[in-house]
Amino acid sequence: MRLLDKMLHLLFPQQSSCLLCGQPAGSEALCGDCMEGIGGSRQDLNSCQRCGRYLPETGEDNDAGRSGKAHKGGRYCPECLEAPPAFFMARSLGPYRGDLKQVIYMYKYTGYRSLCRPLGLLLAELFLREKEFWDSRVIVPVPLSLEKMRTRGFNQSELLAERMGQLLNLPVVRCLLRTIDTPSQSKLTRQGRQDNIRGAFAINRQLIINRQIMHGNGTAAFADGMAAFAGGTAAPAGGIAAPAGGINKTLGRAGKVLLVDDILTTGATAGECSRVLLREGAQSISVITLASGLQEKM
Ligand SMILES: [Zn+2]
Ligand SMILES: [Zn+2]
Secondary structure, rough: HHHHHHHHHOOOHHHOOOOOOOOEEOOOOOOHHHHHHHHHOOOOOOOOOOOOOEEOOOOOOOOOOOHHHOOOOOOOHHHHHHHOOOOEEEEEEEEEHHHHHHHHHHHHHOOOOOHHHHHHHHHHHHHOOOHHHHHOOOOEEEOOHHHHHHHHOOHHHHHHHHHHHHHOOOOOOOOOOOOOOOOOOOOOOOHHHHHHHHEEEEEEEEHHHHHHHHHHHHHHHHHHHHHHHHHHOOOOOOOOOOOOOOHHHHHHOOOEEEEEEEEEOOOOHHHHHHHHHHHOOOEEEEEEEEOOEEEEOO
């Protein structure tokens, strides 16, 4: 895309052309064709029923896109069979490559945060396609470290979670904090990543307590959201009753948590966030991401 187009998009987002192909895209950052392409990235790729990661195309049986033969353990990948992650399932729009990879790069690193709208919509559609997501009661975004927040200026997972929350009418609760900014994980194995990330997340008790105190100023939607988070009852007139028993009871009542992140590479980050949420009383965690990793050839 030419520089002028990029500048025009930033200045006049309502007259945008698609960031991927340059076609007119109405008020969104992606055109309908590219949305469809990205939304259907997974096609009929074989993926692990637990972690959702895709198996590579083998190419050996002239059946591109299918590698059922590599799935010797049945529906789960060997890593999930050996050591199941703390979340009960993870799903994504597709493998981290091609247009999906490019659009995630643009979203995170080149300032097109408006991409959270079409990408959040695609995640909401994925949510609606996967029945097992439906009993999720709250959405929790994977947090960024303060350092990353400072350099990037926004948390890509939080914006996606907010968009999904609007579309699905689910409360978004930022109850996780990233306490340690772990070094790059890209060269580590799954086990290495798990060791590396252990202890990197904590529950943000301060935020929730503050929000409950501030409930009188909150919007109706937020009050409803917090009421659902606190136990599924309608918001009482004038605000939300602070749930008795603290965050762990609150999470326990909220029950099923939908964790949102941009990419699930090995599942170590999502697994560690899930571990923290389960420890605080959440019943179960499912994970939704834009992309997930392709597994190593077996
Ligand atoms: Zn396009
Ligand atoms: Zn797996």
